[in-house]
Amino acid sequence: MDRLQHSLARCRDRRLAAILDSAGRAAFAAGEVLRRKYDTPLKINHKGRIDLVTEADLASEQAVLKVLQRDHPGIAVLAEESAPVTEKTAISGPLWVIDPLDGTTNFAHAFPWFAVSIGYLEDGECRAGVIYNPVSEEFFCAAAGAGAWLNGRPIRVSRTNSLEQALLATGFPYSVVEKGDEVAKVVEVLRAMLPKAQGIRRAGAAALDLAYVACGRLDGFWEINLKPWDTAAGIALLKEAGGLATDFAGGDFSPFVPQLLASNSLLHQAIRQVINSP
Numbered sequence: 693m694d695r696l697q698h699s700l701a702r703c704r705d706r707r708l709a710a711i712l713d714s715a716g717r718a719a720f721a722a723g724e725v726l727r728r729k730y731d732t733p734l735k736i737n738h739k740g741r742i743d744l745v746t747e748a749d750l751a752s753e754q755a756v757l758k759v760l761q762r763d764h765p766g767i768a769v770l771a772e773e774s775a776p777v778t779e780k781t782a783i784s785g786p787l788w789v790i791d792p793l794d795g796t797t798n799f800a801h802a803f804p805w806f807a808v809s810i811g812y813l814e815d816g817e818c819r820a821g822v823i824y825n826p827v828s829e830e831f832f833c834a835a836a837g838a839g840a841w842l843n844g845r846p847i848r849v850s851r852t853n854s855l856e857q858a859l860l861a862t863g864f865p866y867s868v869v870e871k872g873d874e875v876a877k878v879v880e881v882l883r884a885m886l887p888k889a890q891g892i893r894r895a896g897a898a899a900l901d902l903a904y905v906a907c908g909r910l911d912g913f914w915e916i917n918l919k920p921w922d923t924a925a926g927i928a929l930l931k932e933a934g935g936l937a938t939d940f941a942g943g944d945f946s947p948f949v950p951q952l953l954a955s956n957s958l959l960h961q962a963i964r965q966v967i968n969s970p
Contacts, residue, residue, distance in 0.1 A: 811924025821925025902926025
C-alpha cells in the first residue's frame with residue numbers, strides 16, 4: 693500500500709485522490725483473490741468460442757465492487773462481468789470502468805500476464821486509473837494532473853523516434869474466429885508492420901500493453917474491437933505519461949471507440965501510416 697500512498701501524495705485534487713485511493717485498494721483486494729486462485733483448478737465457462745470467463749473473474753469483480761460501491765455508492769459502474777451501463781450513461785457523468793481480470797485466457801493457462809484494471813471516467817474522459825499485476829507485483833496508477841506512477845516511481849513514455857528501433861505490441865480480437873474480413877485485416881496490418889519495427893509482441897492483455905507503453909517498455913500498441921474496460925485505465929496512464937492515443941484515422945480516442953493506436957507520440961504518425969497502408 694505504500695506505493696499507492698506515495699502516488700496519492702502527488703495528487704493535488706483531493707477528490708481525484710480519493711478516487712485513486714479507492715481504486716488502488718480495490719485493485720489490491722482483487723489481486724489477492726487472483727493470487728490465491730492462480731495456477732489452481734478453475735471452473736471455466738465460455739462467453740464465445742474463445743472468450744473465457746472463470747470463477748476468478750467473478751470473484752475478482754466482486755472484490756472490486758465491494759470497495760468501490762462502499763466508498764462511492766453514487767458512481768455508476770461498467771464492469772466486464774456485471775453491472776452494464778449504456779454508452780449514453782457512460783458519457784454523461786462519473787463512471788467506474790472495471791476489468792477484474794484482463795488476460796483471462798492467460799490466467800486460465802497459468803501464463804503470468806494478466807491484471808486488474810480500474811478506470812474512472814467523467815463525462816467520457818479518462819481521469820484516473822490503476823492497473824495491477826499481482827504476479828509481478830507491479831502497480832501502475834495515474835490521475836489527471838498528478839502524473840503516472842509504477843510502484844511509487846514516476847513513469848514516462850519512451851523517446852524512441854525511429855520505427856525500426858521500436859518495440860510494439862498488438863492484439864487479436866476474439867471476433868477474428870468468426871469474421872473472415874477481420875482476420876484478413878489483422879493479418880495485413882501485421883504483415884505490413886513486421887519488417888518496419890524492431891519487434892512486435894502479442895501477450896494478450898491490453899491493459900498491461902498500455903501500461904508498458906506508458907512506462908516506456910513498449911513504444912506503441914494497436915488493436916481493434918477492444919472494450920471500454922480494456923482501455924479506460926490504460927488511457928489515463930498513457931495521457932499522464934506523455935503518450936498519445938487516437939483511432940486509426942488519427943481522431944480522438946475514447947474507451948468507446950473500436951480502434952486504438954497508442955504510442956509515445958513520436959512514432960504515432962509512422963505507425964498510423966503503416967496500419968493504414970495495406
